[in-house]
Amino acid sequence: MSSFALVGNPNTGKTSLFNTLTTSYEYVGNWAGVTVEKKVGDLKNGGGQLVDLPGIYSLHPLSRDESVAAQYLMEESPSALINIVDASQLERNLALSIQLLEYGRPIMLGLNMMDVAESRGIHVDPLKLEELLGIPVIPLVARTGKGSSQILSMLKEAPAAAMPEFKLDYGTAEPAIAEIEALLAPIPGLPQHRWVALQLLAQNPVILQTLETTLNMNAVKEIVMRGETELQQAGQKASLADWIRTVRNGYIDKLCTAAMDRSSQKPHNLTERLDAILTHRIFGIPIFLLFLFMLFKVTFDWIGNPLSDVLDGFISGPISSGINNALDMAGASAFTHALIVDGIVAGVGGVLVFIPQIFILFLIISFIEDSGYMARVSLLMDSLMEAVGLNGKAFIPFIIGFGCNVPAVMSARSIEQPKDRLLTTLLIPLMSCSARLPVYALFAGVFFQSHQALVVLSMYVLGIAMALLLCKVFSAYLLKNEASVFIVELPPYRLPQGRSLMRGTWEKGKGFLRKAGTLILGGSVLIWLLSYSGPGGFGVDMDNSFLAKIGGLMAPLLAPLGFGTWQSGSSLLTGFLAKEIVVSTMNIIYHVPNMEGLQGQIALSFTPLQAFSFMAFVLLYTPCLATVGVIRKESSSWRWTAFSIGYAVVLAYLISLIIYQGGRLLGWS
Template identity: 60%
Template sequence: MEIALLGNPNTGKTSLFNNLTGSYEYVGNWSGVTVEKKVGVFKNKQDYLIDLPGIYSLNPLSRDEGVVTNFFLTESFDKLLNIIDASQLERNLHLTIQLLEYGKPVVIGLNMVDVAKNRGIQVSPEELSKALGVPVSAVVARNGKGCDKLSDLIVKEQTSNPKVNLIDYGREIEQAIDKLTELLQGKTEHSTRWLALQFLEGNQYVKRYLSQLIDPDLLADLVQAVEQSVKKAYGVKSLDQYIYQKRKEFISRIVFAATERKAKKVVPLSERIDAIVTNKIIGIPIFLGLMYVMFELTFDWLGFPLSDALDGFISGPLTSGIESVLAHLGASTFIHDLIIDGIVAGVGGVIVFVPQIIILFFFISVLEDSGYMARVALVMDRIMESVGLNGKAFIPMIIGFGCNVPGVMAARTIETPKERLLTILLTPLMSCSARLPVYALFVGAFFDGYKALIVLSLYVLGVVVALLLAKIFSSTILKGETSLFVIELPPYRLPQAQALWRSTWDKGKGFLRKAGTFIFAGSAFIWLLTYAGPSGLNVPMDKSFLAVIGGIVAPILGPIGFGTWQAGSSLITGFLAKEVIISTMNIIYFVPDQASLQGIMANFYTPLSAFSFMAFILLYIPCLATVATIYKETGSKKWTFFSMGYALCIAYFIALIIYQGGKLLGFS
């Protein structure tokens, strides 16, 4: 049996999913969208739970929200499990009504009854069940209370199809439903009442579905006639507004019958915290302060000791062990050098930074799961609006801190085409995790006492440059109206250990997978470029093909502080993936049994040129995967090449200001 899990955003759907399923598997993304397709196995090992995106209505505003309607129209499943927030009952029931109208068996999980109680709201599951005609079970998904009972209810008990005509929408709407039902006779297995109501509300997915079954002109005439009659009879502005009002009237009666309210004695803790962290004056400094502490933990207090220990293991026992195995097998000098100087040095040079990346992902997961990240978007809305965007555009940028690819894809949630394109173009300026090994290498070598401050400055630099460019682009090449920003602030929650582990691992395993495949192959190829040259094989490194390639761009890089073939080679290979910059440097600068790479870097860079190099890495051409994603999302070669060209120009301009300006100010 397959059961679909639905609910509004921030109703505890993920916690409920984790509590009901004994195991889970990620099945990529839903077709054409960024939303993850997640299927869990119930603890009885027989039934499956399909986690659908959090939505407020089956009438979608974005492609990501359209996943649910498309699922209802094209997929086969047996039951619906609807989770609702007891403290926000009236708003949540709008989705519930639409699910009941779909006609499949429904079970309701009444979540956050503890939160509702603290707010003076007592909801009766029995009265709610009686009013809706479907089973209702109270749960506290965060700690698992009541989840076993809910699981038995949805899996073991037979639940009949709900009554789809709970609401009388009035003569005009009901006649239109009857007319569409007559036209659809024998043409669909779906509830014709649900299809009709969704069509009359303006659901474009349902409209396209019905257009395949009924003459589109007939549909257009029908909806126009109904809208005119409803406007004339009831004085409403639109048909969907009228349907919404009828549902709201019905829901108000249910809420009145099923809830008991007591006077709220104190302001909830969540509201008191929000008064501080979303304050228009101190909200951003608080966010920057949290980021600074996060970077201290990542790059100094916890991260560097762990990375140093891992580096010691890779460069010591692991390398010695591999050399012993190679000697025992009688490997040739070529194979020995390829494995030790190429693969181990290249891949190992990236792997040593895994602890820092995992730590950073962990703290980002903490901020997400606690509910704070939604507050960051709210705080940023005023600034984003001033540059032609809104706070929703900052969410893909935050995602871009982990990886630019899903960040670019997350722009699909933005409704207006102009803002969506602008967000796609600017998200690659966010400092992704692939750049972290570069930062870690240079701050460890040149900024030992200021690691967190330097890394924070780079993150801030990326955001500031993105905002300035947003203002320029929105005033010139991408003019258009800015949409309104609406976001629900979830209640603050103490993150669960299991959820944190899953979230951190899901973010970190992509980095490890890349190290074991792409970077592995890249390191071998880069070493071969250092081994061969125009004059033959086993040439001095500065006579190799890699030196020739890097030497082409080296003169251009001179004014920004790092005009060497080594830097040029690293930047070129970094287009494949930013981690490959570290692999390339480890191979180029690798000296067996001598100083670490950080110590060697002092011979080639100064603190000023090192900071200029990091700023250039932050801003220059996005990696190959991000470029491919930009092309896929925009469908335009013009905008894809524009994203590469402007990034390269702005990176050079900023690095030039940093290096030449620093020299004028006396920095070295």
């Protein structure tokens, strides 16, 4: 089967094109770092597989995700490459294109964002670029699908296409290139030797590591030293790697001069005017916090809660009645009846009623991501992040964590420094993911009805504040970070397309639905069985059940925090599987017919101060099971995984203790 690789700079529209060309769908965002590992999809025309490689600026990797691309090109042999470039940033994008042309495989250039370039007064001539490079150049607007059918048709011919005849003359460096090519000749299975030689001269760590056991590296070092001596004798005060970049940049300048017309380029555009406000050094962060407040206002007060009430009425009314009638007609036993109605329907239904809030939250987050604002937030936070031991790039995984901590931990691969990457991974679980949202919605709806948005916002801010505080502590005593340079691309602001927003929202939200049908379903059955059985057998009183006894062991420890009951202990214990199960457990424990009934029981069991303390504990305590698994995978260490669980539990206890006991001292209830 033919395999094609999709390669390009970050934020050039690769993933959008991938979704258009294949039968699969991947997450799309208008910011760098969306793809953190290669993704594979089947082409819609059945012509083979398409591999979406992480966005890179060069084949010389700076981070783990960037090394994926270099490793793929070294070890695989794709039938052809599709290089996506941003027509509005052509000069910068072509630096990677030159390296891909030297790779020696059939290649086509996708000239994306032609509409953005035109709107800025930048005119690119695809035919001239095609003539100069000697490869197909296809104008694209990936987010609308324009030009994608042409790429699909050309991919059918690509496996039989001739290798591109592209060779830059590196002048004084040519003897060194030829000598390394001669060393590579006996080694089987390599890509084009000239390309490998150039990567070795550039000291590409992935290529060096791949060849360290099969190539005489001492001979390579001697060749490099001789080459640099020849450069100095020729009057060039540069290393071979710098000289190669200089030659490429000169060639790119000639290309852009011949194929681009900037005479009508507009000096100021909407992006610059918006950035003057949204990235203002004083007002930028307050604007971001105001935006978050409005997000929660819409999610809870204005739209989410009314829709949630409708869904709750539907689940507790027609659905529950229908299931009850069906079970009665089928002559189901009392055990089966209780399992389905009191266990599955109560447990899963108690979480499903929050679908409106979760999907509205994801819709607004998708809008922010697609608009280009998320990258600005990381820039705004850079000074603050640097003060605590990281840089603004680490804030991007934190923001992703608002949706789900699992992909957020994986996205930390885009951080260059290993210590920064590990530190970010350990702190991401403090970000308030969507799984905690049902808990906030339940308690804020009972005790803080007129200030729901503000209370929920306080949870998100508390998570960020704790992450920054611990970052300072960990970077000072556990993981002393090396100095790092923060480079972030600020994409142009764009009005997101409705179709893209809907797909993005669905892709995020369906993970919640999938958990409802698997993990939450299984957890609800287990919780109900523990509540239905006890030392005395089945059908025992809830207070004498196994669930009550397990929760009772935790109750004394939780008493100083304001919620020292077995019901709270049981809910928090099962919440380790998934935070949504906290609500499922309470729905089963309190044995209520609908959300209104659960809210009534919560109002009797907690005070506002206890409720706020409980929400803070849910925010900060141990990561869910899935997050623990991905932390283990990304850190490759059980020690750091155990540390992430341990510090979170201790932190949650301390913060809840301060909230509750401090509130009591102030006379709050």
